[in-house]
Amino acid sequence: MNTEVAARPTLFRQALLSARQGIHLPSFDLSSQDAALAAGEPWRVRLQTLRGGKQEGVNVVEIDNGRLKLSVIPTRGMSLLRADAGDIRLGWDSPVKEVVHPQFIRLESRSGLGWLDGFNEAVVRCGLEWAGHPGPDRFRNASGDDVEMNLSLHGKIGNIPASEVEFSVDAEPPHRLRLRGLVEEKMFHGPQFSLWTEISTEPGSLSFRIEDAITNHDAHPQEFQIIYHANFGPPLLEAGSRFFGAPSSVTPFNTHAAKGLNEYDRYTAPEPGFVEEVYCLYPGGDAAGRTALLLQNAAADRGVEMAFDVASLPCVTLWKNLASLEEGYVTGLEPGTSFPANRRHERVAGRVPRLGPGETRRFGLDFSALPDAAAVTSVRERIQALQSATPYLPR
């Protein structure tokens, strides 16, 4: 599908969906045995089509690597619905139970909050033209005039169906399983972004990687934003769960969040009516520029780690929505190119990057389910060491 991938030898490759080739498989089910790989770790990949209500026609691809099961939603911008590894669940329980087809999403509704009608994923991208809060921003229209435009919450990319989806298995051990997708955010007299995304995992592993390439196909430089809205609920999230990062600064998003600043990295039990608290962190990186975030449970024997480069994703938003289980008891660990304020605010703060004509920017995130105290401790100590080396700096 692009030369970079075509060059890697594959044991198996199958287009599940392709606008260019006119392919949309009604179903797909392949296992390591079918692929004549019975000798290695067992795995299975399945494409399903959901039915009923607002999820009618939604595709979900499940990749089970034997220890970890990923559920990806091509119809919703290749978001990750959830990931499960034994009793570790990456994801949360939203009031939105169905996997909502974008045909039913009206981003402009509710004064720009329509995105919330479909929000229930473990990892959903915010972006690409804008990624933050709704409200007016100014842009230059096709007549060369500066006009005001109302942005909608978290942008469009999470509600655009993928145009190309391909599953492949590396020819070389460890026979990495890869699901690639193309999501296009393009319009006339507007941005022309493509997002090539790959979510991949090795058979038998507790880790997976998201690798994204965002390209500006316009003849002009174009502002863009991306925030990886990764969300975790019970059982990882519970009273006594803790967040670890290596921030050089922690800034409350508003005066409400400021009241909880001293406890910003600790979690309480579900509390009906809890008003969300948001903190803005600049994570420090190691010598290679890598940083990591950790959410651990109360017993510190289960956790999730997210690792990424601070150069590409310099901002981390920590979202605490410790409301009732019915409302959605959830925390978001959200690496991004910016914080989620309205683009007009982020622009002034210098946090809205541009892509030149034809330019591609790459982003990678490594997620790991941590199955025991040893794994959790190891990650935590690594982050604490990084924190020790990261001076707190006023911004």
Add this chain to the structure above:
Amino acid sequence: MNTEVAARPTLFRQALLSARQGIHLPSFDLSSQDAALAAGEPWRVRLQTLRGGKQEGVNVVEIDNGRLKLSVIPTRGMSLLRADAGDIRLGWDSPVKEVVHPQFIRLESRSGLGWLDGFNEAVVRCGLEWAGHPGPDRFRNASGDDVEMNLSLHGKIGNIPASEVEFSVDAEPPHRLRLRGLVEEKMFHGPQFSLWTEISTEPGSLSFRIEDAITNHDAHPQEFQIIYHANFGPPLLEAGSRFFGAPSSVTPFNTHAAKGLNEYDRYTAPEPGFVEEVYCLYPGGDAAGRTALLLQNAAADRGVEMAFDVASLPCVTLWKNLASLEEGYVTGLEPGTSFPANRRHERVAGRVPRLGPGETRRFGLDFSALPDAAAVTSVRERIQALQSATPYLPR
């Protein structure tokens, strides 16, 4: 599908659509003979999928009980498209001829009047978060701030596809035919309503019942509204048709309607350019709290009765749109928890109820097609007796 129903013995039960089970039958056709019930009254139920234009993919379930045929639209919130009993038609002729799929509805369009792009049902629910006229109302957002939100006409529930649909036949005579559906109006940081609705009828009957259960799944009390927008056109509606109810007060909705107050319960012939008139009634109830509404034709030998509890549906909106046949010559008899003004107005008037966490409110409406003068007279006299016992009260 819920315990209440599971407990009732059924002769036959079939899920036609189920988000939970991944079921969406492409078609379904069952008759009393198929169900080994040839000895009783004949009936037939069919699921069809509409094609073409804005109705592509819309499901309609027709329940023919031998004398009465109900057409229900799972794709449009389980609305009743029409009911036919011989020459009696419950329903009307809207300029909207197709049964519009919600994917084509933009409630926010036309300054909040997008609901009108699909309006052609005999009975459509307005609700559940709001049910009335468009325009700004204030609400408290997830950050705890009071913000303004533009409501759209008549709310969302009529344009949400059902998530679960089941047809069943009671094991016990009279072998009632039941179509149950679940419609969910849920979002993150917003209301979490489920509507379980059942429309049912007995073989050979001229009556049917709508029974709804609305549940608030949130951990908080939540405002809600419901108005049953029941609409009737020719041949029941004609010059000389009359409305009968037992109101304790009749209030014109605006100064325009006030001019027609003396004749509010009488109907004239279609008149191009007729500006709609709306009247707000508080119906009186009998000893059991029941009230009834009647629309009879000019000869008083055909009619429709609607009966319900005044405690649950204390408000009746009478809508007269006596415009040309092309524009839609129609009257609405609309029992509701409120009148159709904007929610901010209804709230001040004390007509916006709340549901507590986990609380369920039930609503029932009995519709009867009245096939002759005797049937019409009987209902009219009952309502007139109720009117005599209902003192007019200033509100």
Add this chain to the structure above:
Amino acid sequence: MNTEVAARPTLFRQALLSARQGIHLPSFDLSSQDAALAAGEPWRVRLQTLRGGKQEGVNVVEIDNGRLKLSVIPTRGMSLLRADAGDIRLGWDSPVKEVVHPQFIRLESRSGLGWLDGFNEAVVRCGLEWAGHPGPDRFRNASGDDVEMNLSLHGKIGNIPASEVEFSVDAEPPHRLRLRGLVEEKMFHGPQFSLWTEISTEPGSLSFRIEDAITNHDAHPQEFQIIYHANFGPPLLEAGSRFFGAPSSVTPFNTHAAKGLNEYDRYTAPEPGFVEEVYCLYPGGDAAGRTALLLQNAAADRGVEMAFDVASLPCVTLWKNLASLEEGYVTGLEPGTSFPANRRHERVAGRVPRLGPGETRRFGLDFSALPDAAAVTSVRERIQALQSATPYLPR
């Protein structure tokens, strides 16, 4: 499908899509040989369904008359995606590559510019209730009040799926191939328009005709607008391409366009960041009231002609978007009932016609691909003669 057509003897007739009959063919493929017409010019017609991304489920009908191939999009209001005749391409390269299903279009988004999310056709209709620029206009609502409504760019008709689509072949030579479609723009308390459109061509011809009939089904007169937004890019459009018409006046749309007035009919090479220029022309007609427009390439050996009646389409908008290839290097030759300013402006200028109750207005456009210098010269000289006979008049 209507009496006019039913009266014409056909060799072949097939409904491809019909809301009334419940027909939606999954595919269709017929050639002159299948139709027992092998003796004449060969032709072929095919219905395809696109897959993937925002084009999932979109129907495209290709009519290949042996020399000219037309691609029509029933799902997008019967727009013409492109027409190809050898190395002549009517159409352009939009940044929007997919043929976007209306389910993904939000006309109200981006301050009323949502139409641009799907804009990539060779010919798309703007209309019918309004056709021009977004922004507020005033209208009278169902309560008889004058209220303000925000219009969206270019109206709704281009994003409404056809309700009826029929392919037929004339019984009589030259066995004209006809694709007819019905697109309905109807709502309650709003306009009730039907558009019956036919696109037709003769086997072996380089020409095709669009014939439209717009009917007001309301009991009232109703304003309407239509602009045929015909768009051409490379290779017809290049540095040195020229436009020819016979205008009695040429008015720049704004002060920006005024700067380019002296060169309004000449085209330059793609220029990144080119701000679109729009000119408003009143074309003169010949004795029969016909006029023609020509776009010729730099060598004047390839071109496209559009011919129509000035009485029905008195306004021509010339749109020059000579931006980079990536942004969309394209010119629009747009005959219409008005220019594309907001309806409130066009109304004041007397350019918003009305249709009486039941009235039908017909529009016809003849397109010809011009394959050589002789053909181009012939059309150009005809237009130049018409220009000589058309006095420039101040408006």
